[in-house]
Amino acid sequence: MAEGSRRFTAREAIGLVATGFTELPAPGGTYGPDGPLSWQGYDAARARAAARTGEEESVVCGTATFGTTGAGTAESGRAESGTTDSGTVTAVLVSFEFGFLGGSLGERTGDRLEAAHTYARAHRLPVVSLVATGGSRMQEGMRALVQLQRVARQSALTRAARLPQIAVLRDPTTGGGWATLGAGADVVLALPGAQVGFAGSRVRPPDADPAAYTAEAQLAAGAVDAVVPGHELAGTLARWLRLLGDPSAEPASPPPALGGTELPATGWEAVRQARSPRRPRAQAYLDAYFGHRAAIGGDRCGGTDDGMLCGFGSRARDGRTVAYAAQTGTATRPAGYRTAARLVRLADRLRIPVLTLVDTPGAANDAEAERQGAGAAIADLFTAVAAAETPVTTLLIGEGGSGGALALAAADNTWATPDSYFSVIAPEAAAAILKRGPEEVRSTADQLRIRPQDLVELGVVRGVVGPRPPDRPGRPG
The missing domain is CATH 3.90.226.10 (2-enoyl-CoA Hydratase; Chain A, domain 1)
Structure with a gap:
């Protein structure tokens, strides 16, 4: 037995x-x-x-x-x-x-x-x-x-x-x-x-x-x-x-940057830094941010996605409970979006602040993802984040690929690390849509203004976090 x-x-x-x-x-x-x-x-x-x-x-x-x-x-x-x-x-x-x-x-x-x-x-x-x-x-x-x-x-x-x-x-x-x-x-x-x-x-x-x-x-x-x-x-x-059982009205502070601190000179350099295999991923950020954590798994609809980590943790700095939903750098599948939406709604009901970590080249776009309801799953997460009354804090830690990344981001409290980028679509795909050749991908990346400092100027993110812990909730150090 x-x-x-x-x-x-x-x-x-x-x-x-x-x-x-x-x-x-x-x-x-x-x-x-x-x-x-x-x-x-x-x-x-x-x-x-x-x-x-x-x-x-x-x-x-x-x-x-x-x-x-x-x-x-x-x-x-x-x-x-x-x-x-x-x-x-x-x-x-x-x-x-x-x-x-x-x-x-x-x-x-x-x-x-x-x-x-x-x-x-x-x-x-x-x-x-x-x-x-x-x-x-x-x-x-x-x-x-x-x-x-x-x-x-x-x-x-x-x-x-x-x-x-x-x-x-x-x-x-x-x-x-x-x-x-x-x-x-x-x-x-x-x-x-x-x-x-x-x-x-x-x-x-x-x-x-x-x-x-x-x-x-x-x-x-x-x-x-x-x-x-x-x-x-x-x-x-x-x-x-x-x-x-640990509600809080205070937003989670964004984690400090764990990777490189130099801002990219060009859009293509931002892409290369975000795609580097040496860049810290979500697991490293969660390990540093939480003293311990407990994971939830699955969308309750028959699916799981190892590329979306969700759960609740006790913050290492002060012991406060924070819920988290973190992409791990892979293309996020419908089950991942549904699991994240479930996490956000549970945290919202229990009045626990939420931290999301954005890192994906985009939503999975294969035929099976379509059969699993990719569009509806992404829409559900957009709605869960938009409707949440508990504070949501987002840190862009790598690739921010199109709506598949944006669905996890807080509209007014998103931050970026120096080794990240956010784009309407990957530069290669953007060049293809604009009928440009492969030699124009790098210039397209510059035109898209996807560097962290560009995102601040455009008002897409609030700021670029440094390597030191934030001094106050919602403020980078």
């Missing part, structure tokens, strides 16, 4: 991640004889499940503490809502008991989930769900299925209250539980080897590939942010809760 795939009880799962737990009072609803459908033997089945598991329902709900004393000292010097100055974080915790009728959702399950979310909103706490469920409860028919609408409503209300939701997918996570509490969370983590998919093992087509219904397959498809071994889960959850 793969690590993490064994079926923890609800209480074992709580003990795996939390340093303290206080169960919430169960709501008062009761069933009539054999439930809403008078399903013969339902009362007896529930009684056997209770005797076997020691639980009265398929979920256990309460408040939990995550982290250890002093664990958050280097990450944040301030205590936010739900965060103590000892480094522990408090959240509402929901843990499924798969041994109770397959962790299925019935009306009384819905009562508990609604009460948990209501408590979270009243006390301004995030919600963590440790999911292990086979779906809706057959013995309650449609009365069970409509609990999915109820759960979705509670999740939407918690989202509207600007409170983060994190899901941990245990084995198995299938059916409506996956399609609401699981896939609908802001951050989705999974245990290795867990069975994850909308279709449970008993209702799939007989020729279905079982490998497609795993945490690892969902990660590859962009539906899961990370597969986390059980021994790392407690620390990972505590880190995520601290990062997502």
